Every structure is written in structure tokens, then in C-alpha cells.
Amino acid sequence: MKAATRFAAAILVGVSFAALAQTYPNMGRDLAAACAICHGTSGVNTGGMPNLAAQPKDYLVRQLQDFRDGKRPATVMQQISKGLTDEQIDAVAAYFSAQTVRETR
Amino acid sequence: MKPTYTRRAFLKGVAAGVATATTPTFLSGCAGEPTPPPKPIGRVIVIGAGYGGATCAKYIRMWSERKIEVFLIERNVQFVSCPLSNLVLGGSRKIEDLTIGYDKLREYGVQVLRDEATEVLVEKRRVRLKHIEDLPYDRLVVAPGVDFIYGEIPTLNNPAAQSLILHAWKAGPETVALRKQLEAMHDGGTYIIAIPRAPFRCPPGPYERACQVAHYFKQAKPASKVLVLDANEDLVSKKGLFLAAWNDLYKGMIEYRPNQEAKDVDVKGMTVKTEFDSFKGDVLNVLPPMRAGDIAAQAKLITANNRWCGVNWQTMESVAVASVYVLGDATLSAAAMPKSASMANNHAKIAASAIVATMTGQPVNPLPTINNACYSYVSDREAMHIASVHHWVPEKKTLEPVAGAGGVSPQRSELEKRYADAWARNIWADTLS
Numbered sequence: 001m002k003a004a005t006r007f008a009a010a011i012l013v014g015v016s017f018a019a020l021a022q023t024y025p026n027m028g029r030d031l032a033a034a035c036a037i038c039h040g041t042s043g044v045n046t047g048g049m050p051n052l053a054a055q056p057k058d059y060l061v062r063q064l065q066d067f068r069d070g071k072r073p074a075t076v077m078q079q080i081s082k083g084l085t086d087e088q089i090d091a092v093a094a095y096f097s098a099q100t101v102r103e104t105r
Numbered sequence: 106m107k108p109t110y111t112r113r114a115f116l117k118g119v120a121a122g123v124a125t126a127t128t129p130t131f132l133s134g135c136a137g138e139p140t141p142p143p144k145p146i147g148r149v150i151v152i153g154a155g156y157g158g159a160t161c162a163k164y165i166r167m168w169s170e171r172k173i174e175v176f177l178i179e180r181n182v183q184f185v186s187c188p189l190s191n192l193v194l195g196g197s198r199k200i201e202d203l204t205i206g207y208d209k210l211r212e213y214g215v216q217v218l219r220d221e222a223t224e225v226l227v228e229k230r231r232v233r234l235k236h237i238e239d240l241p242y243d244r245l246v247v248a249p250g251v252d253f254i255y256g257e258i259p260t261l262n263n264p265a266a267q268s269l270i271l272h273a274w275k276a277g278p279e280t281v282a283l284r285k286q287l288e289a290m291h292d293g294g295t296y297i298i299a300i301p302r303a304p305f306r307c308p309p310g311p312y313e314r315a316c317q318v319a320h321y322f323k324q325a326k327p328a329s330k331v332l333v334l335d336a337n338e339d340l341v342s343k344k345g346l347f348l349a350a351w352n353d354l355y356k357g358m359i360e361y362r363p364n365q366e367a368k369d370v371d372v373k374g375m376t377v378k379t380e381f382d383s384f385k386g387d388v389l390n391v392l393p394p395m396r397a398g399d400i401a402a403q404a405k406l407i408t409a410n411n412r413w414c415g416v417n418w419q420t421m422e423s424v425a426v427a428s429v430y431v432l433g434d435a436t437l438s439a440a441a442m443p444k445s446a447s448m449a450n451n452h453a454k455i456a457a458s459a460i461v462a463t464m465t466g467q468p469v470n471p472l473p474t475i476n477n478a479c480y481s482y483v484s485d486r487e488a489m490h491i492a493s494v495h496h497w498v499p500e501k502k503t504l505e506p507v508a509g510a511g512g513v514s515p516q517r518s519e520l521e522k523r524y525a526d527a528w529a530r531n532i533w534a535d536t537l538s
Contacts, residue, residue: 024471026168026458033164033454034475036535037447038528046534048527075514075521076492080476083494083510088474 028095031088035096038076043096053099060093145174147243147464150232152222152400154179154207157432157449158248160536164457166213173464176240177210178232180221181277184537187307188446189482189529190276194284195317196324197485203276209538225404227426244460247406247414247423248432248449249398250275251306254412257394260370270370270389274306286388287318292326294387299367299377301394302336304413306434306444309342309491311335311392313481316347319355320484331359332384334377336366342443343481343491343513350483350517367391397435406431413437418504419497420459420469421452430456439504442495443477450536451475473497473504477511480525488522489514 032043035052039045043052052060066072067081068089084092149165151158154177162177184205192198207217224233225247231239253272255262261270273283287296296318300311315331322329340347340361351359365379370391377384377391396402396412406423408415414431415424418439423429433449442448455473462469474496482488493511495504514521 024468026462026470027472029168030454030458030470031474033458034451036454037450037476037532038478038524040531041535045527045531047530048523049531075518075524076478076490079492079510079512080478080494081510083474083476083496083507 027088028091028093031084031092032095035092042099044099044101051101052096054101055097057093057097060096061089064089064093143170143172146172148174148176148241149244149246149460150176150178150240150242151246151248152178152225152232153248153250153398153433154181154184154210154217155248155250155433155449156446156532156536157434157453158246159184159207159210159453160450161246161248161430161432161453161457162215163210163213163536164454165460166215168457168461169465171214173461175215176242177207177215177217178220178222178234179207179217180219180235182219183207185276185280186446186529186533187274187276187310188480188532190273190280191310191314191317192482192485193276193280194273194287194314195320195482195485196284197320197482200277200281205533205537207537212538222400223403225400225429227404227429230428243428243464245429246432246456246460247401247404247429247435248453249400249435251395251434251444252398253393254396255393258367258369258391260372261391261393266370266372269372270391272392273390274310274392274395283388283390287321288325290326290329290387293328294326295330295332295385296322296388297332297334297377297384297386297390299334299365299389299391300336301392302366303341304438304444305392305395308443308445309347309479309481312340312342312347313483314390315359316350316355316481316483319351319358322358323355329358331355332386333359333361334365334367334379334384335361335363338363343489346489346513346517347481347483350487354484395434397431401431401435404429406435409437417502419455419473419502420463421456422459430460432456439495441493441506442504443479443491443493445477445479446532447477447479448475450532451477471497472499474507475504478528480521480528482522482525483517486519486522487517488525489517490521490525 039049039052045051064081067077151162162175165175186203221235222232231241233239271279271283273279315333319331367377369378397414406414414435415437416431421430432452434444459469476494478492480488480490491513494507498505
């Protein structure tokens with residue numbers, strides 16, 4: 001319950017996303033789950049999309065930033081990446097980089 | 106429609122109840138599990154194994170590290186995808202291509218029950234089922250999709266008429282039957298699709314269907330026509346992209362009539378009646394107005410216009426009934442949120458995260474962020490998308506689209522058709538395996 005208390009305290013003082021993300025341990029996991037509609041569970045592609053699982057974190061951060069800044073051409077990803085903050089990009093990239101390519105159950 | 110397990114064997118398994126449930130593995134279909142399952146800390150029942158419910162069942166098992174028992178109640182033997190089902194009408198896919206079993210979910214320890222939830226006993230926290238004894242729950246997830254408001258199209262308000270004038274808005278036998286009607290139609294005939302007022306399941310779906318039927322006509326019966334009767338004042342999704350496709354690919358084949366709401370149908374005369382006009386066709390495809398599925402109504406989860414279920418968008422918990430979560434098309438959509446498969450799948454993850462957190466004494470996600478990606482196929486070769494990102498806005502206590510994010514394709518393309526196929530493979534796997 002400690003985490004819940006910390007979280008309540010964070011809400012009370014009206015803190016930033018970064019601080020909230022620190023109090024909520026599953027930020028990267030939850031963001032990555034949203035990506036799974038196209039990229040597969042835990043970023044493990046099952047056919048036709050770039051595989052995100054186990055990619056180096058720095059590489060993923062750079063790609064998302066490049067999509068967001070319009071430097072890397074894309075169909076969907078420029079539009080999606082503009083919806084992510086720097087902190088979210090960091091959290092989701094960290095999560096994917098920590099996954100193994102073989103899906104675990 | 107007999108379930109595959111026996112009542113006696115099943116009751117033996119669940120007799121222990123929620124608190125001490127030592128769930129048997131005979132339902133999991135995975136006898137050779139290497140490690141014994143952990144002691145359950147509670148039970149979630151999920152009603153409906155579509156894009157929302159199936160995903161939620163899987164993710165609760167994953168994220169609780171199998172500590173939460175999950176029963177998934179589904180009346181159909183197999184999952185049939187609504188997305189891509191218009192391609193069955195167009196002829197580039199078979200219904201079998203879109204049909205997937207539930208076996209892989211059993212590998213996560215999801216207990217898939219082929220049954221139908223007939224009643225939710227909210228005070229007792231139990232679900233009444235058609236074939237077996239009531240089941241108790243700690244949390245309930247209701248993901249029933251849509252049902253139709255036939256009362257607003259009086260002549261269709263009986264099974265005989267419904268067997269002739271199809272909606273084919275739930276993929277499966279109706280999809281195949283509508284394709285057969287199109288195949289049986291003479292060259293030079295008219296196919297009419299009547300679209301209800303928004304909101305309805307899959308906003309771009311009717312316009313995609315017009316493309317797919319026109320695609321089929323172009324190959325097989327080129328003198329035929331598609332007539333789109335839209336209750337709305339304009340196309341409600343991907344307007345520019347669809348109009349371009351109609352003009353470039355199907356010139357002269359598709360006629361679009363806005364502000365034409367189907368009020369009734371003359372089944373013998375094959376005529377759709379709107380307020381002031383009548384339209385005669387050879388194949389009529391009438392989409393009645395839609396609402397949350399029947400079980401949501403029975404459970405008193407519907408809170409808006411007698412149609413949709415209001416939820417707390419941070420957790421997907423019903424605003425009407427505590428410990429009950431509603432997913433997918435049945436929800437009263439948040440601002441600019443479409444009733445799509447991608448959204449239902451991502452609703453499921455908000456709910457799974459919140460349910461696992463509350464059942465394990467952890468904080469819930471303070472800032473859930475989800476996204477939508479939704480493809481439409483305009484032929485057998487090209488597709489286009491709409492995308493959006495939706496994040497929790499604490500001051501407003503709702504999910505809102507992130508300003509500046511999202512959008513549609515600049516134009517349809519063969520590349521996006523390949524991505525659409527890849528989206529389907531990945532979301533099917535994410536939902537079901």
C-alpha cells in the first residue's frame with residue numbers, strides 16, 4: 001500500500017507527469033500495450049509491422065522523436081508520436097527494450 | 106448450442122466459490138502446465154469475447170501473473186472479425202480468413218466458457234448463465250458490443266423480415282448471406298445500404314462497404330449500382346478519402362444521398378422508406394440504429410439516451426454500478442472516440458490495468474493514454490487510415506484526443522493496404538493469442 005500512499009500524496013501536491021510517472025510503476029507497460037494493436041503484444045510483431053520488443057532503448061527513443069519531428073517518413077507513426085510527451089517516449093522505449101523477442105506467457 | 110463441458114464436472118470445479126477457488130485446470134485446455142498456478146486472489150468474469158472482452162481476459166491474466174482467475178463467457182464458438190469483413194463482400198477475403206478460435210487464450214489460463222450471460226445479479230455479484238449455475242465474481246467486465254433498435258424500423262421488428270433484409274454488421278453468417286444476395290443479383294441491379302444516425306459501430310464501415318460492393322460489381326456485374334442512404338448530413342468518417350475513391354475507382358457506380366434516414370422497409374416491394382422518399386433496390390442492407398448489447402441493458406449499465414453505458418475513462422468502471430467495467434462499442438464514447446476494434450482493444454487494457462491494480466492494492470494509472478488506428482479498404486489493393494491518441498485529462502476527468510496528434514492518410518495507397526493487413530494480424534494475435 002506504500003505505493004498507493006505515495007501516489008495519493010503526488011496527486012495532492014499537483015505534480016508533473018514526470019513525478020506521477022515515478023509514482024506509477026507501470027507507465028511504460030500500459031503505454032506499450034496501446035501500441036500492441038499494430039505492433040503485437042509486448043511489441044512482438046506477428047507479421048508485417050516493425051518489431052519493437054528488445055530493440056535498444058536509445059534507438060526507439062530516436063525513432064519516436066524523429067517521427068514526431070517529421071524527420072522520419074511514416075504513414076501512421078508521425079500522427080501517433082505527436083501524442084506522446086518526452087517522458088512517455090522514454091517510458092515506452094524502456095519497456096519495449098526490456099522485452100524478449102520471444103513472447104512470454 | 107451445447108457447451109463442451111458437463112454441468113456436473115463444471116459445478117464440482119466452481120463449488121469452492123471465489124475466496125477459496127482452487128480452479129481446476131480441466132477448463133484451461135492446457136494439461137501440461139509446467140508450474141502449478143498461483144493461489145487466486147479473486148475472480149473476474151468477462152462477458153463477451155470480442156476485441157474488448159478477449160483482450161481484457163488475456164491482459165488480466167498476464168498482468169496479474171495468473172493470480173486473478175478469469176472466466177470469459179462467449180456464446181459463439183469462434184471469433185469472427187468485423188474489421189476486414191467488408192472484404193468478404195468485395196470478394197478478396199473469405200469468412201474463414203477472419204475466423205479464429207479461442208484456444209490460445211486458454212494457454213494464459215483464461216477459462217473460456219461457451220455460454221450466454223442472461224442476467225447480472227449486481228447485489229450478489231453473480232452472473233446468471235444459460236447452461237450452468239450462476240457464477241460469482243469480484244469484478245465483472247461487460248463487453249457485449251451492440252444490439253439493434255429494430256423498433257425504429259417497424260417492419261424489420263420480426264425475425265422473418267430480419268432474415269431477408271440483413272445488416273451484416275456483426276461478422277459471421279450474415280456477412281456470408283449478404284455476399285450470396287449480391288452474387289444472386291442480376292447485372293444492372295441496385296444495392297442499397299442504409300446508414301443510421303451516428304454514433305454507430307465502425308464509423309467508416311458503411312462507406313468502406315460501399316467501396317467493396319462497388320469493387321465486386323465492377324468485376325462481376327458492371328451495370329449495377331450502389332445507393333448509399335445516410336441518415337447523417339454527411340459522411341461521418343474519412344470523407345475526402347472516400348469521395349476520392351468513389352470518384353476515381355467507381356465513377357458513376359456509387360450514389361450518395363445524405364439526410365435520408367430509413368424509417369421503414371417494404372420487404373415485398375424491396376423498398377427503403379425515408380421521411381419523404383422511397384428507394385427501390387434489389388439487395389437491401391439496412392443498418393438499424395444501435396445501442397449497447399442486451400446484457401448491458403439488463404444490468405442497468407445504460408446511462409445515456411437509453412443507448413450507451415457511461416464509464417469512468419480512467420478505469421472503464423461503470424458510472425452506474427460499482428465493480429462492473431464496460432468496454433468497447435457499448436460505451437458512451439468519449440470525445441472524438443470512434444467505436445472501433447482498436448479502441449475496444451485499448452479500453453480492455455485500461456480496464457485490465459485498473460482491475461489488476463485495485464485487486465492487488467496498487468495505484469491505478471494516473472494518466473492512461475491510448476490510441477486508435479483504423480484502416481479502410483477501398484478495393485482489393487488499396488487502403489487508408491485514421492489515427493488518434495486519447496489521454497486522460499485530470500481536470501476534466503475524461504479521455505480527450507491529444508491536440509496536434511492523429512489524422513488521416515494523405516491518400517489511399519497500396520502501402521497502407523499492406524499495413525492494414527499487418528494491423529489485422531497483430532491485433533488478432535494481441536486479442537486472442
